[in-house]
Amino acid sequence: MWKLTRFASSSRYRLFSTAIPAPCMVHKRGADILHDPWFNKDTGFPLTERDRLGLRGLLPPRIISFQDQYDRFMNSYRSLEKNTHGQSDKIISLSKWRILNRLHDRNETLYYRALIDNIKEFAPIIYTPTVGLVCQNYCGLFRRPRGMYFSAKDKGEMMSMIYNWPAPQVDMIVLTDGSRILGLGDLGVQGIGIPIGKLDMYVAAAGINPQKILPVMLDVGTNNQKLLDDRLYLGVRQPRLEGEEYLSIVDEFMEAVHARWPKAIVQFEDFQMKWAFETLKRYRQRFCMFNDDIQGTAGVALAGLLGTVRAQGRPLSDFVKQKIVIVGAGSAGLGVLNMAVQAVSRMPGCSETDAKSQFYLIDKDVKKVKPHVLLGLSGVGGVFNEQVLKAMRESVSTKPAIFAMSNPTMNAECTAIDAFNHAGENIVFASGSPFENVDLGNGRVGHVNQANNMYLFPGIGLGSLLSGARHVTDGMLQAASECLASYMTDEDIKKGILYPCIDSIRNVTAEVGAAVLRAAVAEGMAEGHGVVGSKELEHMSKEDTVKYVRGNMWYPEYSPLIHEK
Numbered sequence: 001m002w003k004l005t006r007f008a009s010s011s012r013y014r015l016f017s018t019a020i021p022a023p024c025m026v027h028k029r030g031a032d033i034l035h036d037p038w039f040n041k042d043t044g045f046p047l048t049e050r051d052r053l054g055l056r057g058l059l060p061p062r063i064i065s066f067q068d069q070y071d072r073f074m075n076s077y078r079s080l081e082k083n084t085h086g087q088s089d090k091i092i093s094l095s096k097w098r099i100l101n102r103l104h105d106r107n108e109t110l111y112y113r114a115l116i117d118n119i120k121e122f123a124p125i126i127y128t129p130t131v132g133l134v135c136q137n138y139c140g141l142f143r144r145p146r147g148m149y150f151s152a153k154d155k156g157e158m159m160s161m162i163y164n165w166p167a168p169q170v171d172m173i174v175l176t177d178g179s180r181i182l183g184l185g186d187l188g189v190q191g192i193g194i195p196i197g198k199l200d201m202y203v204a205a206a207g208i209n210p211q212k213i214l215p216v217m218l219d220v221g222t223n224n225q226k227l228l229d230d231r232l233y234l235g236v237r238q239p240r241l242e243g244e245e246y247l248s249i250v251d252e253f254m255e256a257v258h259a260r261w262p263k264a265i266v267q268f269e270d271f272q273m274k275w276a277f278e279t280l281k282r283y284r285q286r287f288c289m290f291n292d293d294i295q296g297t298a299g300v301a302l303a304g305l306l307g308t309v310r311a312q313g314r315p316l317s318d319f320v321k322q323k324i325v326i327v328g329a330g331s332a333g334l335g336v337l338n339m340a341v342q343a344v345s346r347m348p349g350c351s352e353t354d355a356k357s358q359f360y361l362i363d364k365d366v367k368k369v370k371p372h373v374l375l376g377l378s379g380v381g382g383v384f385n386e387q388v389l390k391a392m393r394e395s396v397s398t399k400p401a402i403f404a405m406s407n408p409t410m411n412a413e414c415t416a417i418d419a420f421n422h423a424g425e426n427i428v429f430a431s432g433s434p435f436e437n438v439d440l441g442n443g444r445v446g447h448v449n450q451a452n453n454m455y456l457f458p459g460i461g462l463g464s465l466l467s468g469a470r471h472v473t474d475g476m477l478q479a480a481s482e483c484l485a486s487y488m489t490d491e492d493i494k495k496g497i498l499y500p501c502i503d504s505i506r507n508v509t510a511e512v513g514a515a516v517l518r519a520a521v522a523e524g525m526a527e528g529h530g531v532v533g534s535k536e537l538e539h540m541s542k543e544d545t546v547k548y549v550r551g552n553m554w555y556p557e558y559s560p561l562i563h564e565k
């Protein structure tokens with residue numbers, strides 16, 4: 001375990017590795033510990049701990065090492081893969097989700113270790129695209145609650161309800177009202193799967209301690225008639241609240257959170273467009289919050305757009321000469337447009353008007369524009385059809401770029417195979433949900449990038465948290481995007497690799513987190529976190545900041561448990 005220690009005589013910090021993890025206080029004993037996934041170690045409790053915590057006799061006598069527990073879980077996972085071979089993708093994905101979810105519900109330390117070590121394989125299950133399927137089938141899959149539910153019926157009660165959450169400290173909250181879940185529309189209370197999946201990524205990528213995360217569903221009703229008619233639907237059976245009634249619920253929730261955990265960061269996720277923009281405007285200066293679909297996505301897309309300039313062998317200053325068609329003028333599409341325009345207008349000799357003239361929104365004829373980049377955030381599967389993709393052969397770019405960013409997989413504007421087949425083999429391709437690389441024959445590979453906001457939101461949250469900033473500023477978001485853009489080497493970019501492999505997401509997040517923290521310091525926003533004050537943050541070099549961020553990332557291993565009344 002990595003610990004950050006302060007030198008007694010100075011304000012410098014150093015990192016060192018300790019063989020024994022720091023102890024963890026637990027206020028429970030006996031069977032209550034076995035039933036609490038935060039503390040449970042299953043058969044891994046050492047004898048001394050079994051005695052200390054009143055566990056003796058409640059477990060079979062043999063003590064199994066963490067490694068053996070891990071191997072046993074991975075073996076059952078592999079057998080499940082074998083046993084479901086040949087079944088439909090839906091059945092396979094849901095079975096995988098179930099086995100992971102059971103572990104999540106039982107033993108979080110083991111679950112997060114398995115997730116971190118197998119992130120490439122497990123992210124598509126706990127996150128996009130399977131999480132979409134899970135949300136669609138949530139009422140049937142529901143076994144145990146996770147996170148908190150605030151509904152239209154809780155008006156006036158939220159300030160006390162927030163104290164029902166068992167953890168004393170919460171650092172990261174992901175909040176949805178379920179109104180626009182991926183490209184699947186209004187899923188009402190079933191959308192809770194999204195905050196859960198996003199927060200799993202916070203733990204895996206940003207090392208936020210799972211005891212300090214809180215997924216939240218604001219259930220203000222649903223306009224999805226199928227759900228309203230379903231007798232097993234678990235949410236409030238009424239049409240969505242609108243106008244002031246809606247806003248008063250969100251206001252009350254935000255005040256309640258702020259009252260209990262003033263420093264918690266709230267990520268708004270999968271709100272329909274009108275509320276996504278309205279709540280961002282309403283809360284940005286009052287709370288430490290951001291909207292991932294508008295701001296996180298914009299940063300990831302901008303990093304990819306800058307990558308496409310480099311992929312053509314051009315200098316970044318040529319970004320202003322790129323013609324970019326954005327299909328889908330919703331939360332995400334408009335977020336990308338705004339951030340890209342801001343980035344261009346910061347370039348020497350460029351104005352906002354120059355910047356705006358390079359972008360085309362959906363209603364333009366793609367064929368006439370001959371764009372360098374075709375970027376989809378429409379939520380409409382297959383909208384980049386054969387004709388549209390073939391038109392990209394007319395692009396003036398030497399490396400036309402196609403970003404089919406809508407999720408989940410069936411909502412992607414096109415598949416990777418179709419893109420390479422119809423638009424040509426010299427394209428660069430990115431999608432929001434993962435696709436396999438494409439075999440172009442003769443040993444050549446069409447690289448598939450995953451342009452997903454998962455590369456930024458964990459670092460935005462972590463950097464904001466450790467900076468102790470009161471708000472998430474545009475400067476902090478820009479720093480995140482620039483950090484991601486510069487992460488890739490020229491060699492990778494030339495091969496059409498615009499984003500890092502998900503295997504390195506923890507490293508990417510540490511770098512992004514440090515960039516966000518430094519931007520907060522530069523803007524005078526950083527107030528410090530825990531024992532590390534603003535002055536100490538100001539004196540950290542870039543390298544020290546990255547080390548500091550890494551030193552604060554939780555890593556799953558069993559800590560000695562100490563009982564405290």
Ligand SMILES: NC(=O)c1ccc[n+]([C@@H]2O[C@H](COP(=O)([O-])OP(=O)(O)OC[C@H]3O[C@@H](n4cnc5c(N)ncnc54)[C@H](O)[C@@H]3O)[C@@H](O)[C@H]2O)c1
Nearest residue numbers: 182183273297328329330331332378379406407432452453
């Ligand atoms: N890859 C990522 O990181 C990422 C991030 C955010 C959103 N998304 C995905 O992007 C999609 C849109 O998200 P959003 O929050 O912007 O939703 P949104 O509902 O706010 O916006 C979608 C927009 O697309 C427009 N549209 C619908 N049909 C169209 C068509 N045929 N042609 C052109 N435009 C059309 C709609 O009118 C709407 O304005 C979703 O599928 C979401 O999952 C992906």
Ligand SMILES: O=C(O)C[C@H](O)C(=O)O
Nearest residue numbers: 128182270293407452453
């Ligand atoms: O959830 C994702 O995978 C990305 C994004 O936030 C979305 O809404 O599609």
Ligand SMILES: [Mg+2]
Nearest residue numbers: 269270292293
């Ligand atoms: Mg989203």
